[in-house]
Amino acid sequence: MSMLQDGGNAVDAIVAMAAALNVVEPYMSGVGGVGFLMFHSAGAGTRVLNFSGNTPAAATPEKFDAVSQTQGPKSCLIPGNVAGWLLALREVGTKKPPEVFAPAVRLAEEGFPLHPFNARIIAEAVDQLNEPGRAIFANVEPRIGAILRQPHLARTLSAIADNGADFFYRGPLGQKIADYLQANGGFLSRDDLANYQPEWQEPVSVRYRGFEVKTCPPNCEGFQILQTLKLLEDRDLKSLGHNSADYIHLLSEAIKLATADRIQWCGDPKFYDIPIDRLLSDEYISRRRRLINVERASRSEGERWRGPRTEGVIVPGQIEGMTTHLAAVDAAGNVASITQSLGAAFGSGVFIPETGIAMNNFIKWTEIDPACPTPNRLHPGRRWSCCMAPVQVFGPDGRFWFSISTPGSYGILQTTAQMVLNIIEFGADVQLAIDVPRFRVYEETLMQIENRVDVSVREELIRRGHRLELIGDYSILVGGGHAVMIDPISGARLAGADPRRDGYALAY
Secondary structure, eight states, rough: OOHTTOOOOHHHHHHHHHHHHHHHSSSTTTTOHHHHHHEEEEETEEEEEEEEOOOOOTTOOOOOOOHHHHHGGGGGGOOHHHHHHHHHHHOOOOHHHHHHHHHHHHHHHHOOOHHHHHHHHHHHHHGGGOHHHHHHTTTOSSSSSSSEHHHHHHHHHHHHHEEEHHHHSSSSHHHHHHHHHTTTTOOOOOOHHHHHOOEEEEOOEEEETTEEEEETTBBBBBBHHHHHHHHHTTTTTHHOOOOOHHHHHHHHHHHHHHHHOOOOOHOOOTTTTHHHHHHHSHHHHHHHHEEEOOSSSBBOOSSSSSSOOOOOOOOOOOOOOOOEEEEEEEOOOOOEEEEESSSTTTTSOOOOOOTTTTTOOOOGGBBBBBOOOOOBBTTTTTOOOOOOOOOEOTTTTSOHHHHHHHOOOGHHHHHHHHHHHHHHHHHOOHHHHSSSSEEESBBBEEEEEETSHHHHHHHHHHHTTTTTEEESSSSSGGOOOEEEEEEETTEEEEEEEEETTOOOOOOE
């Protein structure tokens, strides 16, 4: 907010937020993590900045097991956040990094009082951290109101702001990161860091009910959201009633179809031909719609590749030929949306000594099984198939309407579709679109669903073959959405934040 009040633009504001979140949600995202930025310029259109990280050159599937893939020094991708934040500031921001990073540095130096989610995650995860990580939280009781200070992180953020990306990727800080990880059995090298570059890209999009829905291109998995919408476009969803049994069943069946295609096809387009145009084409979508079972719950293979599919589960179509989300709108109508993450809580659990940096564990999101046929199999230098997917929606006249997305692992791709439909189909404002009950589908016919969905609806879903798991009234298992909107008639700015997680909607 201080960036906007001081004349900064949406990019200044969102990078300030991104850096500050490293301090106040140190388990969720930070300089050791990765992400995506969608930037809509009110005068020059929409672009994506991909800083989702790459596999280290020395990392190959046979060097991992289930544990080392998930936690510890081997599990880190090359971190992209610092490169992404600073490139965005340099090319489309208006302020210098020291000014933008100043709130984060102050919060790290002076400390801040823990809130409920802080206290919970720190208490649950601190024993999984390495010794430098545990030392940061050793003198802080994990309770609401206790003050967490991170002086090492303050110095790190200040040094990055003063010295630029080279200090992190090719200078003394990068050398310290690589040397520590390699000394402890990791693969990330000085050369991996020195050669890393984020990439500006064009978004992918579909037309839905006359609106244009945009997200990041592969290696981002956001096209699952776009496919889900297109699979439903021929149905009168509003007449079904919001969160009726018919609606939830139909939406869940579309999600399963889109999930199967995402698993089969998504990866790094620098290594694989990702047929995104054909996956989103009217002809292909029309064929896939015929597989929607309106009477019974179809069996899904789950949210990611789990080995050879068993008979009867939904398969992809044949084609020829812990995370956080934040958004900002400025006075000029520029919009910035970032989804960024460390992966699991505190990522790999590895902190670099005397820096306050927690490293990500996104190797976990790749496949190491030699039998895996999908593009997401681990390979040196390859970007992972990434579920983080900011979304922006534009009106029939091409003007920005709203940005919405969520954290939540593979649930991002399901929750975001539900929130978009809440607005476009049912006329919800952005806060209501986030608040209303949600669900998430997994393997076979398992569906997690919030208790606020009417009992009669849940009973009908069970009758149709869904295996329901109740997850409470407001569950983080179905994300923590945040949204901003520009009213198409008045130009008023609107925003919403999810009660399922910590977050705020602020304006001035």
